[in-house]
Amino acid sequence: MRIPVRPAALASLAALVLTGCGAEVEPTTDTKAANSHYPVTVENCGEKKTYAKAPQRVVTNDVGITEIMFALGLEKNMAGFVMPDDKGDLDSVPWKGGYSKVKWLSKKQINKEMALDARADLVFAGWNYGFNEGEGFTPADLKKVGIDSYLLSESCRNGRGGTARGVMPPLDALYADLRNLGRIFDVEDRAEALVAKFRKQVADAQAGALKGADRPRVFLYDGGQDKPFTSGLYAAPHDIITRAGGDHVMKDLKDSWATVGWETVVERDPEVIVINNYGDTTAEQKRKFLKSYPPLANVSAVKNDRIVVLDYAELVESPRNPGAIASLAADLKKFGVPRT
Structure with a gap:
């Protein structure tokens, strides 16, 4: 019985024969x-x-x-x-x-x-x-x-x-x-599509966020008891806080993540604190510390229990950043910090 050979198979066989003989085979259009x-x-x-x-x-x-x-x-x-x-x-x-x-x-x-x-x-x-x-x-x-x-x-x-x-x-x-x-x-189309999607997500969140004098002062608390570890101008929380309608109290810190003193936090009196949730110390344990630490007793965010929790993956550079902006914007509006 004669088995028919498909043209594609013949082409592949020919290419193999030519290659075996040392002949140069023209690359396909896709390869080029x-x-x-x-x-x-x-x-x-x-x-x-x-x-x-x-x-x-x-x-x-x-x-x-x-x-x-x-x-x-x-x-x-x-x-x-x-x-x-x-x-x-x-x-x-x-x-x-x-x-x-x-x-x-x-x-x-x-x-x-x-x-x-x-x-x-x-x-x-x-x-x-x-x-x-x-x-x-x-x-x-x-x-x-x-x-x-x-x-x-x-x-x-x-x-x-x-x-x-x-x-x-x-x-x-x-x-x-x-x-x-x-x-x-070589996935530039995917990258551009993501950037466009994220830009729109951020723009939509900003459109409904608090503005001007209504923006509350916000501090990012990563951890630490003797001295707090926080975010500065170049870490993701800066854009997350500011685009969500907050005033980042550490915006003058020209670093990404760094340690500061509690006296600086007290002096700047944040009205909202964002907890970075990760590590061996749970978000609830961090909250309890902030609420019980005597030097913070008169800080507005602690006194009024305006404390928000976001996951680590939302607060370091990642594709979760735009979603964190939308989430925090909603929380800041919910708090509705009164102005006198």
Whole structure:
């Protein structure tokens, strides 16, 4: 019995024969299009970085960074993610499917050995979001073993040799990373669609937010008892608070995340406090501390019990930031801080 051979199969067989004979085979149109995109060069934390092709085994550190990859639909380009299991709800986000598709490599601090074991070709992390000179885990250390890196823009250092972080407004940092990664992975249409969606979500929240003299003073409390750890001008909470209709009391702190003194908090008298919910200390424990700490007894937010809780993943650079703006805007309007 003679079995008919399809034209496509004949073409494939011919290509194999030609290849075996050392003949050059003309790339397909799709292959040409894919190859023409590379190399690509992007600017990341003031440094121009060139990628010859899309990384295929990315390791991410922390929840916000991991969800940026998921939001862009890049699960297939990931070897895994590293993060503790104290970063809040992972089930209610639109891209929750990514957590079932990508391997959770470790709940401990990321290090070079983890990246090597995962055969990573790129690590997406940030200064103090995984990268740390004290731990011997930096982009330079990875480069020595042949692993590339991409830095979270919220974490960019804003001075040579310094530790202060942040070089652009927080939401701009998110949009910059989405667009850069869109180019690096050749998914620019997805990146632009996300940026447009997030811009509209933020604009809609701002349209109904408190304005002018009605804006309450807001302080972000991350943790700490002797001294509070909080957010400055370049961390996501600054844009979340201000675009939600609040006046960020630490807007003059030219850093992303930093420690301040309680006397500064008392002096600026926030009318609303936002608790960053993560870690071994629960949001309720943080609330109880704020309510019971004597120096804060006359602070307006504590005295009037105007305390809001947002999850860590909403308050670091991540695709959850626009939703956090909408949520906080509603809370601030609900409080309706009276003006005398």
